[in-house]
Amino acid sequence: MxxxxxxxxxxxxxxxxxxTPSPQSLGPVVASFGGSAEPEVHLRAHFAAAHAMDHARADGNESDWHAYGRAYLRTTGASVDEPALEAFRQGFNDTYWRxxxxxxxxxxxxxxxxxxxxxxxxxxxxxxxxxxxxxxxxxxxxxxxxxxxxxxxxxxxxxxxxxxxxxxxxxxxxxxxxxxxxxxxxxxxxxxxxxxxxxxxxxxxxxxxxxxxxxxxxxxxxxxxxxxxxxxx
Incomplete structure:
Protein backbone atom coordinates (compact mmCIF):
# COMPACT_ATOMS: atom_id res chain seq x y z
CA MET A 1 0.00 0.00 0.00
CA THR A 20 -14.44 15.51 -11.79
CA PRO A 21 -16.95 16.91 -14.30
CA SER A 22 -20.08 18.19 -12.57
CA PRO A 23 -23.06 15.78 -12.76
CA GLN A 24 -25.34 18.69 -11.92
CA SER A 25 -24.56 20.13 -15.34
CA LEU A 26 -23.88 16.98 -17.35
CA GLY A 27 -26.62 14.88 -15.78
CA PRO A 28 -29.53 16.53 -17.62
CA VAL A 29 -27.56 16.42 -20.89
CA VAL A 30 -26.84 12.72 -20.52
CA ALA A 31 -30.39 11.96 -19.32
CA SER A 32 -31.83 13.49 -22.48
CA PHE A 33 -30.09 10.69 -24.40
CA GLY A 34 -31.21 7.91 -22.06
CA GLY A 35 -28.36 7.99 -19.55
CA SER A 36 -28.32 8.19 -15.78
CA ALA A 37 -28.00 11.50 -13.95
CA GLU A 38 -26.85 9.86 -10.69
CA PRO A 39 -23.62 11.41 -9.33
CA GLU A 40 -22.12 7.99 -8.53
CA VAL A 41 -22.61 6.91 -12.13
CA HIS A 42 -20.93 10.06 -13.41
CA LEU A 43 -17.98 9.56 -11.08
CA ARG A 44 -17.42 6.10 -12.53
CA ALA A 45 -17.99 7.43 -16.05
CA HIS A 46 -15.06 9.83 -15.76
CA PHE A 47 -12.61 7.07 -14.88
CA ALA A 48 -13.95 4.79 -17.61
CA ALA A 49 -13.51 7.69 -20.03
CA ALA A 50 -9.99 8.51 -18.82
CA HIS A 51 -9.00 4.89 -19.44
CA ALA A 52 -10.56 4.99 -22.90
CA MET A 53 -8.64 8.19 -23.63
CA ASP A 54 -5.38 6.44 -22.77
CA HIS A 55 -6.33 3.60 -25.11
CA ALA A 56 -6.96 6.09 -27.91
CA ARG A 57 -3.50 7.56 -27.47
CA ALA A 58 -1.78 4.17 -27.22
CA ASP A 59 -3.58 2.92 -30.33
CA GLY A 60 -2.40 5.94 -32.33
CA ASN A 61 -5.78 7.68 -32.41
CA GLU A 62 -5.26 11.38 -31.70
CA SER A 63 -8.96 11.92 -31.01
CA ASP A 64 -8.52 11.08 -27.36
CA TRP A 65 -11.23 13.44 -26.14
CA HIS A 66 -13.64 11.90 -28.67
CA ALA A 67 -12.87 8.54 -27.03
CA TYR A 68 -13.44 10.16 -23.65
CA GLY A 69 -16.91 11.35 -24.64
CA ARG A 70 -17.97 8.03 -26.11
CA ALA A 71 -16.87 6.09 -23.04
CA TYR A 72 -18.46 8.58 -20.66
CA LEU A 73 -21.82 8.38 -22.44
CA ARG A 74 -21.66 4.59 -22.70
CA THR A 75 -20.93 4.20 -18.99
CA THR A 76 -23.94 6.31 -18.03
CA GLY A 77 -26.16 4.23 -20.32
CA ALA A 78 -26.72 7.04 -22.82
CA SER A 79 -26.81 6.57 -26.56
CA VAL A 80 -23.50 7.10 -28.31
CA ASP A 81 -24.19 8.91 -31.57
CA GLU A 82 -23.18 12.26 -33.05
CA PRO A 83 -26.07 14.28 -31.53
CA ALA A 84 -25.29 12.87 -28.08
CA LEU A 85 -21.55 13.46 -28.50
CA GLU A 86 -22.10 17.03 -29.63
CA ALA A 87 -24.42 17.76 -26.72
CA PHE A 88 -21.92 16.15 -24.34
CA ARG A 89 -19.05 18.21 -25.72
CA GLN A 90 -21.01 21.41 -25.28
CA GLY A 91 -22.10 20.51 -21.78
CA PHE A 92 -18.60 19.43 -20.83
CA ASN A 93 -17.07 22.64 -22.16
CA ASP A 94 -19.50 24.67 -20.07
CA THR A 95 -18.99 22.54 -16.98
CA TYR A 96 -15.27 22.00 -16.57
CA TRP A 97 -14.28 20.30 -13.32
CA ARG A 98 -16.39 21.31 -10.35
Whole structure:
Protein backbone atom coordinates (compact mmCIF):
# COMPACT_ATOMS: atom_id res chain seq x y z
CA MET A 1 0.00 0.00 0.00
CA UNK A 2 1.23 3.51 -0.80
CA UNK A 3 1.87 5.67 2.27
CA UNK A 4 2.87 9.31 2.57
CA UNK A 5 5.98 8.33 4.55
CA UNK A 6 7.53 7.06 1.32
CA UNK A 7 7.63 10.59 -0.07
CA UNK A 8 9.16 13.93 0.82
CA UNK A 9 6.37 15.76 -1.05
CA UNK A 10 3.23 14.88 -3.02
CA UNK A 11 1.93 16.71 -6.07
CA UNK A 12 -1.63 16.23 -7.29
CA UNK A 13 -3.41 16.66 -10.58
CA UNK A 14 -6.78 18.41 -10.23
CA UNK A 15 -9.09 16.81 -12.81
CA UNK A 16 -9.71 13.13 -12.07
CA UNK A 17 -7.93 13.34 -8.72
CA UNK A 18 -9.49 16.16 -6.72
CA UNK A 19 -12.42 17.08 -8.97
CA THR A 20 -14.44 15.51 -11.79
CA PRO A 21 -16.95 16.91 -14.30
CA SER A 22 -20.08 18.19 -12.57
CA PRO A 23 -23.06 15.78 -12.76
CA GLN A 24 -25.34 18.69 -11.92
CA SER A 25 -24.56 20.13 -15.34
CA LEU A 26 -23.88 16.98 -17.35
CA GLY A 27 -26.62 14.88 -15.78
CA PRO A 28 -29.53 16.53 -17.62
CA VAL A 29 -27.56 16.42 -20.89
CA VAL A 30 -26.84 12.72 -20.52
CA ALA A 31 -30.39 11.96 -19.32
CA SER A 32 -31.83 13.49 -22.48
CA PHE A 33 -30.09 10.69 -24.40
CA GLY A 34 -31.21 7.91 -22.06
CA GLY A 35 -28.36 7.99 -19.55
CA SER A 36 -28.32 8.19 -15.78
CA ALA A 37 -28.00 11.50 -13.95
CA GLU A 38 -26.85 9.86 -10.69
CA PRO A 39 -23.62 11.41 -9.33
CA GLU A 40 -22.12 7.99 -8.53
CA VAL A 41 -22.61 6.91 -12.13
CA HIS A 42 -20.93 10.06 -13.41
CA LEU A 43 -17.98 9.56 -11.08
CA ARG A 44 -17.42 6.10 -12.53
CA ALA A 45 -17.99 7.43 -16.05
CA HIS A 46 -15.06 9.83 -15.76
CA PHE A 47 -12.61 7.07 -14.88
CA ALA A 48 -13.95 4.79 -17.61
CA ALA A 49 -13.51 7.69 -20.03
CA ALA A 50 -9.99 8.51 -18.82
CA HIS A 51 -9.00 4.89 -19.44
CA ALA A 52 -10.56 4.99 -22.90
CA MET A 53 -8.64 8.19 -23.63
CA ASP A 54 -5.38 6.44 -22.77
CA HIS A 55 -6.33 3.60 -25.11
CA ALA A 56 -6.96 6.09 -27.91
CA ARG A 57 -3.50 7.56 -27.47
CA ALA A 58 -1.78 4.17 -27.22
CA ASP A 59 -3.58 2.92 -30.33
CA GLY A 60 -2.40 5.94 -32.33
CA ASN A 61 -5.78 7.68 -32.41
CA GLU A 62 -5.26 11.38 -31.70
CA SER A 63 -8.96 11.92 -31.01
CA ASP A 64 -8.52 11.08 -27.36
CA TRP A 65 -11.23 13.44 -26.14
CA HIS A 66 -13.64 11.90 -28.67
CA ALA A 67 -12.87 8.54 -27.03
CA TYR A 68 -13.44 10.16 -23.65
CA GLY A 69 -16.91 11.35 -24.64
CA ARG A 70 -17.97 8.03 -26.11
CA ALA A 71 -16.87 6.09 -23.04
CA TYR A 72 -18.46 8.58 -20.66
CA LEU A 73 -21.82 8.38 -22.44
CA ARG A 74 -21.66 4.59 -22.70
CA THR A 75 -20.93 4.20 -18.99
CA THR A 76 -23.94 6.31 -18.03
CA GLY A 77 -26.16 4.23 -20.32
CA ALA A 78 -26.72 7.04 -22.82
CA SER A 79 -26.81 6.57 -26.56
CA VAL A 80 -23.50 7.10 -28.31
CA ASP A 81 -24.19 8.91 -31.57
CA GLU A 82 -23.18 12.26 -33.05
CA PRO A 83 -26.07 14.28 -31.53
CA ALA A 84 -25.29 12.87 -28.08
CA LEU A 85 -21.55 13.46 -28.50
CA GLU A 86 -22.10 17.03 -29.63
CA ALA A 87 -24.42 17.76 -26.72
CA PHE A 88 -21.92 16.15 -24.34
CA ARG A 89 -19.05 18.21 -25.72
CA GLN A 90 -21.01 21.41 -25.28
CA GLY A 91 -22.10 20.51 -21.78
CA PHE A 92 -18.60 19.43 -20.83
CA ASN A 93 -17.07 22.64 -22.16
CA ASP A 94 -19.50 24.67 -20.07
CA THR A 95 -18.99 22.54 -16.98
CA TYR A 96 -15.27 22.00 -16.57
CA TRP A 97 -14.28 20.30 -13.32
CA ARG A 98 -16.39 21.31 -10.35
CA UNK A 99 -17.46 18.10 -8.60
CA UNK A 100 -15.21 17.29 -5.62
CA UNK A 101 -13.87 13.74 -5.56
CA UNK A 102 -15.04 12.03 -2.34
CA UNK A 103 -12.30 12.09 0.33
CA UNK A 104 -10.14 14.56 -1.64
CA UNK A 105 -10.39 17.45 0.82
CA UNK A 106 -10.08 15.13 3.83
CA UNK A 107 -6.99 13.42 2.40
CA UNK A 108 -5.23 16.70 1.69
CA UNK A 109 -5.98 17.97 5.20
CA UNK A 110 -4.60 14.77 6.69
CA UNK A 111 -1.40 15.06 4.65
CA UNK A 112 -1.01 18.68 5.73
CA UNK A 113 -1.39 17.62 9.35
CA UNK A 114 1.37 15.05 8.84
CA UNK A 115 3.66 17.81 7.58
CA UNK A 116 3.86 16.50 4.01
CA UNK A 117 4.38 19.38 1.53
CA UNK A 118 1.69 19.21 -1.14
CA UNK A 119 1.10 21.05 -4.39
CA UNK A 120 -1.16 21.03 -7.44
CA UNK A 121 0.01 20.64 -11.06
CA UNK A 122 -2.84 20.65 -13.58
CA UNK A 123 -3.60 21.16 -17.24
CA UNK A 124 -6.29 23.82 -16.98
CA UNK A 125 -7.46 27.13 -18.42
CA UNK A 126 -6.54 29.52 -15.65
CA UNK A 127 -9.41 28.60 -13.33
CA UNK A 128 -8.07 25.71 -11.27
CA UNK A 129 -6.73 27.65 -8.28
CA UNK A 130 -9.98 29.57 -7.85
CA UNK A 131 -12.13 26.47 -8.31
CA UNK A 132 -10.24 24.40 -5.75
CA UNK A 133 -10.41 27.23 -3.23
CA UNK A 134 -14.12 27.88 -3.87
CA UNK A 135 -14.90 24.19 -3.38
CA UNK A 136 -12.98 24.16 -0.09
CA UNK A 137 -10.58 21.48 -1.28
CA UNK A 138 -7.28 23.33 -0.96
CA UNK A 139 -5.53 26.62 -1.54
CA UNK A 140 -2.33 28.53 -0.96
CA UNK A 141 -4.18 30.52 1.70
CA UNK A 142 -7.80 29.36 1.91
CA UNK A 143 -9.36 29.31 5.40
CA UNK A 144 -10.72 25.90 6.32
CA UNK A 145 -9.06 24.11 3.41
CA UNK A 146 -5.79 22.21 3.13
CA UNK A 147 -2.82 24.48 2.54
CA UNK A 148 -0.78 23.75 -0.59
CA UNK A 149 2.60 25.22 -1.42
CA UNK A 150 1.59 26.00 -5.01
CA UNK A 151 -1.09 25.62 -7.66
CA UNK A 152 0.50 25.27 -11.09
CA UNK A 153 -2.02 25.88 -13.89
CA UNK A 154 -0.79 25.08 -17.41
CA UNK A 155 -2.58 28.10 -18.87
CA UNK A 156 -0.83 30.40 -16.41
CA UNK A 157 2.69 28.96 -16.75
CA UNK A 158 2.53 28.31 -20.49
CA UNK A 159 3.44 24.60 -20.52
CA UNK A 160 1.19 21.58 -20.21
CA UNK A 161 1.50 17.85 -19.60
CA UNK A 162 2.80 15.57 -20.97
CA UNK A 163 5.70 18.06 -21.13
CA UNK A 164 7.61 17.35 -17.90
CA UNK A 165 8.79 20.98 -17.73
CA UNK A 166 5.49 21.89 -16.05
CA UNK A 167 6.77 20.26 -12.85
CA UNK A 168 9.71 22.66 -12.63
CA UNK A 169 7.32 25.40 -11.49
CA UNK A 170 6.12 23.29 -8.57
CA UNK A 171 9.60 22.09 -7.62
CA UNK A 172 10.89 25.67 -7.65
CA UNK A 173 8.02 26.78 -5.41
CA UNK A 174 8.75 23.94 -3.00
CA UNK A 175 12.49 24.53 -3.11
CA UNK A 176 13.31 20.87 -3.76
CA UNK A 177 14.91 19.02 -6.69
CA UNK A 178 13.20 16.34 -8.75
CA UNK A 179 13.40 12.93 -7.12
CA UNK A 180 11.55 9.60 -6.92
CA UNK A 181 10.82 10.70 -3.34
CA UNK A 182 8.29 13.14 -4.83
CA UNK A 183 5.02 11.56 -5.93
CA UNK A 184 2.63 12.84 -8.57
CA UNK A 185 -0.96 11.61 -8.43
CA UNK A 186 -2.77 11.71 -11.78
CA UNK A 187 -5.53 9.81 -13.56
CA UNK A 188 -4.09 9.19 -17.04
CA UNK A 189 -1.08 7.37 -18.40
CA UNK A 190 -0.52 9.59 -21.42
CA UNK A 191 -0.65 12.96 -19.68
CA UNK A 192 0.26 12.22 -16.07
CA UNK A 193 2.34 9.05 -15.75
CA UNK A 194 4.49 9.90 -18.76
CA UNK A 195 5.11 13.46 -17.64
CA UNK A 196 5.93 12.55 -14.04
CA UNK A 197 8.23 9.74 -15.10
CA UNK A 198 10.09 12.00 -17.53
CA UNK A 199 10.45 14.60 -14.76
CA UNK A 200 12.08 12.04 -12.45
CA UNK A 201 9.12 11.79 -10.07
CA UNK A 202 7.15 8.74 -8.93
CA UNK A 203 3.78 8.60 -10.71
CA UNK A 204 0.76 7.21 -8.90
CA UNK A 205 -2.22 6.47 -11.15
CA UNK A 206 -5.53 7.25 -9.41
CA UNK A 207 -7.76 4.33 -10.40
CA UNK A 208 -10.62 3.96 -7.89
CA UNK A 209 -12.69 1.67 -10.13
CA UNK A 210 -9.83 -0.57 -11.24
CA UNK A 211 -9.99 0.08 -14.98
CA UNK A 212 -6.23 0.09 -15.41
CA UNK A 213 -5.77 -2.81 -13.01
CA UNK A 214 -8.19 -5.04 -14.94
CA UNK A 215 -6.87 -3.93 -18.32
CA UNK A 216 -3.19 -2.94 -18.06
CA UNK A 217 -2.93 -1.85 -21.71
CA UNK A 218 -1.81 0.90 -22.21
CA UNK A 219 -0.42 1.12 -18.69
CA UNK A 220 3.31 0.88 -18.20
CA UNK A 221 5.50 0.06 -15.21
CA UNK A 222 3.92 2.39 -12.71
CA UNK A 223 2.01 2.15 -9.48
CA UNK A 224 -1.76 2.35 -9.10
CA UNK A 225 -3.45 4.26 -6.28
CA UNK A 226 -6.91 2.75 -5.72
CA UNK A 227 -7.94 5.31 -3.10
CA UNK A 228 -6.61 8.76 -2.21
CA UNK A 229 -6.93 7.82 1.45
CA UNK A 230 -4.23 5.17 0.93
CA UNK A 231 -1.73 8.05 0.99
CA UNK A 232 -2.50 8.84 4.62
CA UNK A 233 -0.16 7.13 7.07
Missing amino acids: TRSGEFDAILFDAGGVLV EPVPTAAKTLLALEEQGIPIGIVSNAEGQVEGDLAALGICGVDTPGAARVVCVVDSHVVGVSKPDPAIFLHALDAMGIPASPRIAYVGDTVFYDVRAATAAGLTPLLHDPFGYHQRDPHPSGPHRVLPRLSDLVA
